[in-house]
Structures are given as C-alpha cells and as structure tokens.
Amino acid sequence: MWEYYRPNMIEGTVEDIYRSHGILHPWDLRIENLMRTFSIDLRYWFLEPKCMWSENKRVIFLTKGLTGFAYKQTFFHEFGHVLVHEGDQLAMSDAQRQLMERDIRRFLRFAMMPAFMLRQLEPYLLSSPWDLVELFEVPYQYVINRLKDIRRRIWNRYWLEQEAKWRCQQNRSYVYSG
Template identity: 35%
Template sequence: MVYYFSHLEEEVQKIYESLGFQEPADINMIEIARYFDIWIDYWPEESRNINIRGLRTILLQEGLCYEEAWTSFAHELRHALKHVGDQNRMHYLFREYQEFDANRFMYHFCMPSFMLLQIDPFPTFKETVFYLANLFKVDYKFAEKRYIDFLNKKKAQLFAYC
C-alpha cells in the first residue's frame, strides 16, 4: 500500500532528514534545538516559548519527566518556528488555532509517520503501543492516541484509493 503524506508529515520528515535523523534512536531534543538556534532552559511555571530580540528560548517546566519534557518541547518548538505574537494579546480564536496547530505538530514530531511506517506491529495493539511509547520516549496515552490516528489515516487511505 502506498502511504500519502500530509503537508505536516512532509514538513516533519524534512526537518528530521535535514538533521540526519532516520530512526527513533536518532531523535535528540538538544540537537534539534541547536539546529534551530533555540535555547532550552527550565523554570517553575508551565512550558512556553519566548523570543526576546531574536533570542529564541523554550522554557520547559521544572520537574517534568523526560517524556513530558520532550512532548512539551515539541509543542513549544512549533510556536517558535511558525507562530508570532503574544498569545495574551491576540483574539482567543487565533490563540486556539495556534494551540491546535502546536498540538497537532507535537504528535507528528514526537512520533513521525515516516518512522512509524518502518515498524512492524506486534500481535496485539497494547503491545505495539507499549513498544512505540518506549521507542519514541513518550508516555503510553500519547503513543496510543498517535498510533490510533496513524492507523485511522492508513485505513482511510486504503478505502479512499481502492
């Protein structure tokens, strides 16, 4: 079956290919930040992205486990790369759009489709999700949601292009 990538999936794949990342073990938050010239720091409040005079910084909430820090980083990375403006001063609908976009990016960035396509599923769904959560360093619920979305897209394409 041929898999048709969305624009977002292609964008994520291009980012990883430009970094030389071809498999989950290659993914490295520090290298990604360095590539985009973004600083990572920690602070006691919720994770956020700031840009002061061109110095882009992702502030990750202190005390997050690695899986939470990684997904927060991916969410804030989208804001750093694609979004402008102070969310406190923008119309709530535009703020909601930016959050929706950052969340969508987060799922695809943390578990890229081009890497998921390389993985053979286990006999059961739960085993596969557990494996993917460990492989991509995300929590089980995150992996479960992303894998369900991925399978649904594959299924939809199968029926759409028969």
C-alpha cells in the same frame, strides 16, 4: 500498506523541517539533539512554559519540576511554536491564540513519532508497541493512539481507492453493455 498513507499538511511540514535538519531517526528526536540542531536555549522557571524566538535566538522556558513524558510533551509543545509559528502571542487576539494552540496540539501528534520514521522501521516493530515506546521514548498509550490514527488513515485511503476502481469498472460496464 504504506503506499496508501498520505501525510496531512502539518505532518508534511514536520517531515520537511526534520529532513532538512538531518532529523531522520527516532534517536534524533532526543531533546538534547533538537536543542543543538535548532540552536535552542532551554531554561527553567516557576511560571507557565513559554518560548521566545527571533532570527538568531530561540529560548524555551519550561516549568521547573516537570519530569518524564510531561517534560517531553511540554518541550515539544513549545518547540512546535518555535518551528511553525510567527508573531508575538501577547499581541494576538484570543481567537488567533486558540487557533495557534490547536495547531500545536496537532503538531504534537506527529512531531514525537513521525510517520516517515515509522515507515523506515522493520515491519515487525509496527506490531510491537512496547518496542516503539522504547525507541521513541513516549508512553504506551501515545504509541497506541498514533498507530490507530495511521491505520485508520491507511484504511480510509485504501477503501476510497477501491471504491473509485469499482465505480470506474461500473461505468465501463454501462458503456459497453448498451
């Protein structure tokens, strides 16, 4: 059923960036690998997470004490800013910052478990959420939500195409019956 899946714009951007940097498998999504691949310096402090970047330097500041999925999610949030945004957040209006944050929340849905990586897996893994939890190192609920989103988008596309075929057949039958 993957033939009915169409990535949206953000998901396509994530896939293009990952592929162009050799991020092709779930194990490539490990934070240490992303830091090395994208030349990111990771630092810890007691303030809110932030990132700074220029053409030759990328730094992500994470709050000390984060662990587990909160750590990974926060890293990917800041990583998303580095990859897809430009400009100084401090110089932006509130509306611009809110739009940027909304984009990053959408980015997170795709960046930690990209569909193009799922597509490459053995089909049985897609029906085994616990295997995906281990493979992508994300929580069970994240896997379930991501799979539901993918299935919903596949089924929506499938039914749209079925309806279009049906309408096309209906139009032909009207032409020939008269």
